[in-house]
Amino acid sequence: MEEELPLFYGESGKPVQATPSSLKMLDVGKWPIFSLCSEEELQLIRQACVFGSAGNEVLYTTVNDEVFVLGTNCCGCLGLGDVQSTIEPRRLDSLSGKKIACLSYGSGPHIVLATTEGEVFTWGHNAYSQLGNGTTNHGLVPCHISTNLSNKQVIEVACGSYHSLVLTSDGEVFAWGYNNSGQVGSGSTANQPIPRRVTSGLQNKVVVNIACGQMCSMAVVDNGEVYVWGYNGNGQLGLGSSGNQSTPCRLALQGVRVQRVACGYAHTLVLTDEGQVYAWGANSYGQLGTGNKSNQSYPTPVVVEKDRIIEIAACHSAHTSAAKTQGGHVYMWGQCRGQSVVLPHLTHLSCTDDVFACFATPAVSWRLLSVVKKQNYSAVTKINPSDFHKCCSLDTVWLLSGRQHCLHPVCLQVRCEHFRSSLDDSEDDIVEMSEFSYPVYRAFLEYLYTDSISLPPEEAVGLLDLATFYRENRLKKLCQQTIKQGICEENAIALLSAAVKYDAQDLEEFCFRFCVNHLTVVTQTSGFAEMDHDLLKNFISKASRVGAFKN
Template structure:
């Protein structure tokens, strides 16, 4: 049997796919987040992270680039964290967070709030009738309190259900607390729990890599790609083949044979993403939220959204019956309850960000995750530099590749790239030449490389990214190498993984090499039958097979 392990890779509850304005091209910001239109212009330009939540999407938390946290809105149960229950249309600063770097924000239905810092500490506040704040009491928390004494390790991921909370530590441990009427905290009973406790039944000895909460359910993914669920199961949202609630984690047997890397929960449905970009769904489906093309519930996972290509990220929130996904080409699809309309088939959008689906179409229009980025009132330095790329009017240098020119600026190339800095300082006569020629790489690869120097973004088809990785290695651009590796990982499949593994070795891309090895291990039987495996250099093939054997791929 093939091995099915994958590297531990926790996910952040922050959507970092671009600035807020990056996906407001088709929807007015006042339609999506009317509260933000009330902010002073200078404050709006400093926003670093935004999270909109609550049963009516009337609560807002946001951080600024100068490391302050603000809140505004109706302040239900003191969820704004400012020390009282007073509603406010003016942003109020939560001063205890001044100077802290915030990694993630999530909220339940009460609402109660969990805030995670980049140092792995958790603060909770808001609704607490079911002890979902984890402080042992039931009184509302009108200001944040640090929750650390019951959790022994640094927290890397947080999730909330309706009235329960779940966190994941860097060691792969899961802690839960709060409302437990259906067994959603996985303690083996239905008694509420006032403080965080490690979930030990069934998953206590396993390393968890991803977590998600539905309204009254919890789901965890192990680092070997197994999926466990517990809690309420009236709509089959546990995926275990029946409608019986589970007070302890129960493995979803129907997903055996696939390697799951991400799971998300809606109000009463769940989606899972596999390492080869396939999506499985189960649970409630009255609005088509599974993406199966119909509105029939299912108690066992079935493959869905099969016509949208290889998927790299899935999204859902316990607040709604909506679902979304991004494929490897960056296209955003949505399905389920979309502005009260049932949409059982994935629909292609013009959005650039998964959060746009939820803030624009779900009910309530909350954030799926906290959104990183800000809308600038005036162009920022970065925006101005980006716009100068390939601008013939302002450029003072041309790069010639395959007979075509790229218009650039010497000063930017010198600042951003040591290779060009050395070139200009050593043997470049700025008075005699305004053209440099680059050979050995395609126009698309060089264009993408220079575009990255101006923008920090890579825009290149996955099949060309190996060439860009080669160039980045030659020019010693480690940041670009990391981005290339990420893009390449999103395109890995059984028929190309062997050659990508060889390329990763060639370009000293250790993270990509490890990823490819684990993928090969997960799908070894099929990988060794592909043409790309047969084309491997014999030494690399021998290395791959030996490493696979050491990891138990050939054990009976």
């Protein structure tokens, strides 16, 4: 008999029942502020953001979409209608029931929040009109901001020290607040009391990502270009000078396509579509990762390791940088509890969020912490890897592409709609599955067992086929994420073809953009030469429409 793959077995070797209550709990214990919450309260948390000058304020949502806050409540930043501090969580009734998509905070602090419906709410410190409500009065309760945004769906928010940015679903950027250095991008240095679209330099651009330093702003457009504006005294705009910019200016990064940008207090990180990191700006704590403490006004490569970088992290209230590799390694550099780390340092942590909880000063969140909701059923408790190969004595024998295994049918039904329908009335002693290869089935079973996948991008294509066939939408998303993180010039056409074949539209658009951005090299690969005729025809037509072949 082949090695067996018993599913959903815990450390005791006994089956573990999968229930909605077994949802992964968000690990917030590394942030000191959460020591004020009970264990029962912590188990209900679905999203959280720690903010404030000392990390002494927090907003979190529960599994029931209720919103709670606690902390010192500086300038009414908890949104409770008063300025009283609280060591017990208080429900923020005005936002309870709304689903939060993203959240950012300033130094006052002020809060900018967007819901999944694209609405924007702001509250807190407002001395410089950073709430966008047309006044300079502190906002003690969340205020819905609709001026110039009423017909827009906001998908991303970012706050500097005292200014705010939002990004809409159609790729437009709106800004407001403090503007002493041009960080609002209006062309002047007058404060902006209400949201205004940033047009100069971005007029005909589709922005896909925004970020703010203390007094500067950044935007990444869909062709991989980066636009910067605001304060530049430490070279954080990366323009080779120290002069401020009152309107967006394109950054000169020749031959580089940027996917994401992250801003620290006065330094900037970008992540390219090939998994490389560049940094520039202030470097007094080594936050550029260059091995010294000299400021850099030009983009400088950050050497982390040979593995591809898939995530970068920084926040405007800290001098700390972090990155995560495709292999799951997390690195940090910069300010580390008062010390200076001048080169990327491999941590024992599993996510970049923990870097800011454990090492940054103050201990705040660099983004809204979130637990990914599972579809219908969630993963079971984690198990030891050695348990994966333990024998399981069951009546039903499974043939996976000719290989014999013992599996637990009840657990398969819990985790997969396909098995729930196909096994309900089955009394067969042998269940044969041969639509896919054995490695694909094995990866699928590991996903059902661990709720995660660990595959090279090319192998994830086969699993994407299975996910499409079984209508496993969460698995389909995980496969697409893996493929995106592993794309390169050599495999781009193959991955594009797979995306088209399996109707993964988001992945198809991602692969297409990558091919266009690296057109010269991609067209010289064997994959392009062997491209399906119809796909090649459609690719050339679409690429022509976006100007890929213009001189």
